[in-house]
Amino acid sequence: MTMTASPWALPATVQGKAACLRISDRALEVVVDKSTWLHIPIELVLDVTWTSPTLSIAVLAPRRHLCHAPRILSRAQWTERHKNAAELEPFTFKAQHADEKGAEWAAHVMQLAYPRTQPQRRILIICNPFGGKGHAKKMLDDVVMPTFRVARCTVHVVETKKRGDAYRYCESLDVSQYDALACVGGDGTLHESLNGLACRTDAAHALTLPVVPVPAGSGNGLFVSLHGTAVGFSAAHACLSAIKGVTYTHELMSVTQPQDAFTSANSCPYTLHGVGPDGRSYVQYYSFMSQAIGIIADVDIGTESWRFIGDARFELGYVLSVLRNRSCPITVEVCFGPSGTTSRADMYHAAKKTPERIQESPPHVEDAHQLLRGSVLDPLPTADVPLRPSETAHPPTDDTWTRLDVSVSSVYAGKVPFVSRGLMAFPYTCPSDGLLDVLIQDQHTSALQKISATLHGETGDHIFDRGMHYFKVHALRITPHPDTPRRFLSVDGETVPYAPIQVEVSPLRITLLTLSDDEWSAPSIRAHTIQAHASRYP
């Protein structure tokens, strides 16, 4: 037996049997009685301690369905995010090794397991126990807490009791006390937590606290954008990124709406206000993912009572909304500015060029809440001639705003690629290009064409469908026509007043954590998107 051939192989006793603990090919392997009992990539080792004569080893390993089945995950499976990875669970075992080599071995494995970061992070958890299908609390108790516990993280848990709690908690949080903020819930909990941090006077500093989405909602757009679709809604995966992820930053969007649109029925927790030129007040808040009106918002908000069917509610709701075929009477104005574009080829090439490792620190921000394009209450310097987005390759490049000549079925704008597992709404979005991506569905396309667009949503190919306009802008204003039926308007999947709204990219950036090299290019430029669209742009 080659038990001690490698310097990092350690003879030991596991469950009373002779065993060998070894590191080979960046994997931790435990061989008991000559058969492999555990084999996992070193990234999945959470903690190793030696207190003579006992080694305690905590890992995330594939769930063991059979009593004697080994826990094996190959590096290829891990890299591919094989479905086994979605079933990782925290698992601690003990091995006996009496001499001092145990301490040396433990220290060495910990160095390999944490090559870029320090172990034992201090983690704040904000949990919406009713998130998604109501599974958030179970996810917290069954996976999140056990995983952080075995990784010997210090954890503080805050459970929200009502809407606005996460916002208020983050508004006064001492961010220096934590290394990461894990939000267990849906995108709504993230929206509130990020707004609590972003609306502070020290927003740029507060947003250096890395935020980790733990997917207990139905859409979980940020989680899917970060980790891809293959891992499913894996809480273990999210915990791993909180425990050892490296930081990078991602632009936020500023949103303004008239303050008088917020009634007591849809009161908002947002505390940031400003005054427009006519003396009226506006509310300013932030969006990390998307804004929607028309069919998409009807699906997002109008199907909330169907949460029990999970993310299938989005597909079903979409088909029903298309069949109803209601128009969306709104005015859409955009500012293309110096780098906005309607050319998908330009967007594709820019996305391809975006550096793969987006780790830079956020730029210095003088005025965190500055609105570069003004608020929703400012009169717009709009060009006389409305623009059909599909018919021009050269939109105005100055600061003029342009009214779009398009009959709208829905407008969807955003800054992360996936808004749910089944929809990569914004395939060419970039984390730091200063632009938001806008997708407009034309009302004049047939119901069949609209439904067929959903078939291409997973790969981002819907942007090439007839009746879809896709472009990048510096700012967007949507004004619902007065005296028309009220529909839904959603920001990050949350309902906001059906009233004028203006969005621009903020100078503020959020801090996210990412696990491995192939994810450093996320959330915007996932290699497979770029490869999938390569044949369209020879």
Ligand SMILES: Nc1ncnc2c1ncn2[C@@H]1O[C@H](COP(=O)(O)OP(=O)(O)OP(=O)(O)O)[C@@H](O)[C@H]1O
């Ligand atoms: N304890 C609570 N009781 C009621 N509402 C809450 C509570 N905690 C948070 N909320 C609100 O519930 C809304 C939805 O939260 P969240 O996004 O976490 O879950 P979800 O909506 O089920 O997920 P998804 O948005 O992905 O569908 C948010 O507006 C949030 O402010």
